[in-house]
Amino acid sequence: AKEQGRNNFQFYTAELQQQASKSIELENRLRHALQRKEFFLHYQPQVDTNSGQIIGLEALLRWQPDGQALISPEEFIPVAEEAGLIVPIGEWVLREACSQLHRWHRSGLLSPTVKMAVNLSVRQLEHTSLLSTLTQILQETGLKPSQLELEITETAVMKDPDLVVNILHSIHAMGIQLSLDDFGTGYSSLRYLKLLPLHVLKIDRSFINDIGGKQRDQAILESIIYLSRNLDLTVVAEGVETQEQLDFLSRFNCHSIQGYYISKPKSAANIEKLLHKNKDG
Ligand code: C2E
Ligand code: CA
Ligand code: CA
Ligand code: CA
Numbered sequence: 001a002k003e004q005g006r007n008n009f010q011f012y013t014a015e016l017q018q019q020a021s022k023s024i025e026l027e028n029r030l031r032h033a034l035q036r037k038e039f040f041l042h043y044q045p046q047v048d049t050n051s052g053q054i055i056g057l058e059a060l061l062r063w064q065p066d067g068q069a070l071i072s073p074e075e076f077i078p079v080a081e082e083a084g085l086i087v088p089i090g091e092w093v094l095r096e097a098c099s100q101l102h103r104w105h106r107s108g109l110l111s112p113t114v115k116m117a118v119n120l121s122v123r124q125l126e127h128t129s130l131l132s133t134l135t136q137i138l139q140e141t142g143l144k145p146s147q148l149e150l151e152i153t154e155t156a157v158m159k160d161p162d163l164v165v166n167i168l169h170s171i172h173a174m175g176i177q178l179s180l181d182d183f184g185t186g187y188s189s190l191r192y193l194k195l196l197p198l199h200v201l202k203i204d205r206s207f208i209n210d211i212g213g214k215q216r217d218q219a220i221l222e223s224i225i226y227l228s229r230n231l232d233l234t235v236v237a238e239g240v241e242t243q244e245q246l247d248f249l250s251r252f253n254c255h256s257i258q259g260y261y262i263s264k265p266k267s268a269a270n271i272e273k274l275l276h277k278n279k280d281g
Pocket of ligand 1 (some may be wrong): 044059060061070073074077086090093120123180182238239240241258259260261265
């Protein structure tokens, strides 16, 4: 047994070492990715549950190293955060997403009420230049602050609540909208609803998965929708994949939905095709 324990230990060490060198390799490739223009954005529509109209788009980062397959953000974002690379990468995302939306507004392809939602990492929130970067990007791209929505997660807030709450109040004062992402997956969700100047609450996909399942699980989802309405928050259900889920959310007056059932995240060119198709009926 002792011998086996030792072997297991060696196995784990080898595994850990492999993981560590994999992320060092990723980190090295990430360092050059911006310069090599290996990033691009996909956009996923958020629609009004009743009318089916697009009310916003979420920008989702994609990375395709030269001549290789796409690497999932679930894999490279944590590495970029750890290495501090998420700050310049996140700035690129903001600039790209804001200028894209402004072009769609100007061409009349989208109504000016349609917003762009951009994910923000805690490393960006902690960075001293965030507010001036945001001001600069809005000025450069011509987007109004109210047309930009920043998505933050509870886990991001939890890392340094005092600092983050302060920054979020400054962002709110600029007129930029704030959205709490993956709602319900953190530890003190309800507390943050009281503390943060939020416009939007995004119900985590795991709750949407509960639809059609146990009564108790569904009751939690209903309560989140009800609570958001009473707090005057716009509620977005994430990860809607079926008609059954859509019907349930519509029955319980969930304001808006996002998910594969409506549209997968698409390239800018494919979003344009979708918008032209909608326009032409
Ligand atoms: P997230 O912010 O929760 O984004 C939603 C994720 O769910 C996206 O995965 C999206 O493609 C996926 N999704 C949307 N609808 C459905 C559905 O109906 N079913 C299922 N199964 N999945 C759906 P993606 O694009 O792989 O992004 C993963 C995560 O990476 C994001 O989760 C976010 O945390 C992070 N991320 C993506 N882009 C950025 C970025 O620009 N900055 C930062 N800091 N994080 C980002
Ligand atoms: Ca998000
Ligand atoms: Ca989410
Ligand atoms: Ca997530």
